[in-house]
Amino acid sequence: VTEPANVLVVDDDAVNRTLLSHILRQEGHSVLLAVSGSEAMEVLEAEPVDLVLLDIRMPGLDGLAVCRRIREDPRTQMLPVVMVTAEGPQEKLTALEAGADDFVLKPFDRAELCARVRSLLRIKRFHDTINAQSVELAAQATELAAWNASLERRVAAQVAELEGLGRLRRFLSAPVADLVVDSGGEQLLEPHRRHLAVVFADLRGFTAFSETAEPEELIDVLRDFHNALGSVLSRAQATVGYFAGDGVMAFFNDPLPCPDPEARAVGSALAIREAMAAPVERWRSHNLGLGLGIGVAAGYATLAMVGFEGRFDYTALGTVVNTASRLCAAAAPGQILANGRVVAALAGRVETESVGEVELRGLHRPVPVHQIVAASDELMFAMRGGETSGAGR
């Protein structure tokens, strides 16, 4: 069974047109008729044609010329053309050279004509299928390219987010940085005021030491100090507000609120002192003239990004920061000094000794200052990363 097709019959002879169109219609095809070569070209321009039956000998534009034009036009390059002639086999070569796909002789043998038409239509359908598939493939490629572009945009957005995270990690411990990103990003870093507990830790005698020490010694000292600070502050989920070679300022309760910030601050101070005990002992035995001083204060501060394009830091500003800084400066090597608010918040959980009212530089009146001696196991538990042994003495 042949699938119906649109067949164009081109013949100047009415007898042949009638005969061919009758046979083709009986085969189930739709037949278009043209009485001349030029009319055939018009039909091809206007109608979808699946196959052409083309008489060779016609006045004006003959079948050979029509066939050449069909082959020259990219739209009809693959259109099957069957040449029809009464001339016999000698014209076959001319027809094939003009681009005909096949050849039938007049008078027609119906079975042969139908077989040739069927076979060419099968090839045409195969070709059309391949064409349709390549069009589909091209469409899929376009779609894929669009997906890729959208994927690239999403990756770019994620990279930007990661860069933001990378920036946050510079002054936030990793878990806090993740939390900040997860809980809405950097709007948490907009300027605001909050109650903080602030820790300052600083190497005593570092300036004098650095003037005389060998670079290797200097590096070793800083490495010990930084290792201790890094592990303790990260575990305590501190925000690092300021970091210099020989000193650090960290605070608690911002940008993400945490329970019991004073406990974390004091716990961190004790843990740093504990972690530094061995290096400090080594420095003393080498007479390096180095020691560790720590100040802890609680109070309200303003928090904001400060700095300039390309180098913004998130930090705390205010009296509580100055107080912690001055307490740190006032602390003797190995000493942890705290203000009254810290001690009040930790009543019963820390062992303290009053140092009395101390005049701190930059503050217009003396403040009561306490020395932290030790803290309860419970308070120190988190600071040691889950170890239960010993108080922070």
Add this chain to the structure above:
Amino acid sequence: MTDPDDSRSAASRTSPAREAVDALLETCGEAAIVATLIDTFLAEGPLLVARAARAVQGGDAPEARIAAHTLKSHGMTFGAPELARVAAELERLARDGALGGAARGLVGELAAEYERARDALHELREELAGRR
């Protein structure tokens, strides 16, 4: 119906014209279509002969060639081998541009052969009409 015993009739049982019409009947499967084909031949034939004659006289070789070509084709289709032969000869002369005395002689033969073919097909055409 013609007398089947008239052996001189071009449409007798064994004539080439009858064989051609039988072949067309087999090809088309419908007598009505074959009748239409014969009608077309009968209508166009005199016009084609006249076109050929006019073209030979006027020295229009392409026109003479096409008219002769179509008559040749009709001769082959409708079982008129002499019509086909004479038309083919004229077509060949016209292709070579030789529209002289030989071509003129062929025009006369062409008219005569067409008339013989016409008579035969006329009878067969009436037979077909009778079959319906």
